Amino acid sequence: MKQRIDIFIFADALGWAIASRRRFAENLLPVRNKCETLLGYSSTCDPTILTGAVPSDHGHFSFFIKAPSESPFSNLRPFGILPEIVAGHHRVRNKVSKFIARRQGYTGYFQLYSVPFSKLPYLDYSEKKDIYEPGGITGGQTTIFEHWQKSGKPWVRSDWRLSDPENIAHARAEIEKGQVELIYLFTAKLDAVMHKYGVDHPEVDAAFDQFEKNLQSLADLASRHYRDVRIHLFSDHGMADVHVCSDLLPRWNKLGLKYGRDYIAVWDSTMARFWFSDETSRTTATAWLAAQPDGEILTDERLAGYGCLFPDRKYGELFYLLPSGSLFVPSFLNQRKVTAMHGYAPEHPDSAAAWMSNADTLPVRSLPGIFPVMKAASEA
Ligand SMILES: [Zn+2]
Structure with missing residues (x-):
């Protein structure tokens, strides 16, 4: 029997507000707290989880x-x-x-x-390479998997292209072999179900129940093959029900600025990002956006505070963000309303991610704190 296994389980959109309200997996994972997220989407958060670096350093933000x-x-x-x-x-x-x-x-x-x-x-x-493979991080940082490889300990991770049942089956098979010491299990079902049905719905209850059963069963299996089973569950961000649809995009289109000539913009689901060709367009756009009630312009100071001020302005010169529970309909991400969404101000309670474990680890108060715990596990 092997001594110790550390199973790190990533659950897309398992927000702290949702998880704590549901008292999710409280018995299995009693060490738990809110984990501050970042501005943006999984495309911003996941590289931070894998490297411990903030977005302005790892270079990833939006697609x-x-x-x-x-x-x-x-x-x-x-x-x-x-x-x-x-x-x-x-x-x-x-x-x-x-x-x-x-x-x-x-x-x-x-x-x-x-x-x-x-x-x-x-x-x-922006994300042309697989961020889970060596060389995939724009800023050149090595991911946790390269550290695990260097540690000499046997490790495996999920394939993000596969479904949750396939990835869970893969992790179980590895645990049964009893050789692996570090596992990174990737799951995305909760995110998909909550986007579709909202954060409170019988289908969501069922998905949480199933997920908790899967975790318990994984823990039971591991305890038959290892003396010391450490399970760590974490997410990238939370989720909020959508109550307001913003038609800012069609209204913006009537302003008279021409896409490609005066400006370029990307309309993410909750955030619009602009680049301008000249000062007149910038001034017109800034004044107009500042007067709209839908959301707010993010100042450079705020972006810097979020670790999302990119000096080369790669992701936009001007950011306009909707409040939690609002959604651009349409946007470049979705044509129609989506029942629940994420990608709001990180300080909003519904945005926060979660950290849960059955073991005392280094404290994880925000997303960059997950990487040191994963690294420490390989050095234990
Ligand atoms: Zn999502």
């Missing part, structure tokens, strides 16, 4: 950015004239996404979402 010169999507221009009913169809977009990823050699997660084909020739995609 779509202004193309520095030639856009990898420039030859998609002909698609721009397709009627929106065809171009907006998710099957069409999934096929085109796969085609682009293959042609461009993208190894990471790539999805066109609802970015209009007419806007793509002005844009680029």
Whole structure:
């Protein structure tokens, strides 16, 4: 029998507010606290979890950015004239996404979402490489997996392309072999179910129940093969029910500024990011946005405080953020309303991530604190 195993379980969107209200896995994981998240989405948070670095250092924030010169999507221009009913169809977009990823050699997660084909020739995609593989982090940081590899301890991790049942089955098979000492288990079902049904719904209750059963069963299995079973569960961000749909995008389009000539913008689900061609456009846009009741402009001071002020302005010169529970409909991410969303001000209680463990570890108060615990486990 092996001495010790550390199982690190990532649960996308397992917010602290939701988990603590549900008293989720309280018996199994009694060491638990709120974990501060970051501004942005999983694309911002996950590189921080894997490296311990803040976004302005690891260089990841949001998927779509202004193309520095030639856009990898420039030859998609002909698609721009397709009627929106065809171009907006998710099957069409999934096929085109796969085609682009293959042609461009993208190894990471790539999805066109609802970015209009007419806007793509002005844009680029920031996460071209698989962030879980060596060399995948833009800022050049090594991920936890390279540290685990160097430690000499046997380790495995999930394939984020696979479903939760497949990844859980993989972890169980490794535990049964009794050799592995470090596991990173990736799960995303809670995120998907909550986006679809909202944070409180019978389908969500069922998903939480199933997840808790899976965790307990994993812990039981591990305790048959190891003397010291350490289970650590954490998330990247929380989730909030959507109560308000903002039509800021169609209203913005009536302002008279021309996309591509005066400005470039990316409309994420809860945040719009702008780059301007000249000072007149910038002044017009800033004044107009500041007067809209939907959300707020994020100052550079605030972005810096979030660790999200990128000196090269790669992710935007001006950021406009919606309050928790609001959603741009439409946006470049979704055409229609989504029942629940994340990507709001990190200090909002519904945004916070969670840290839960059955063992005392280094304190984890915010996302960068997860990496040191994973690293310490390989040095124990
Ligand atoms: Zn999500």
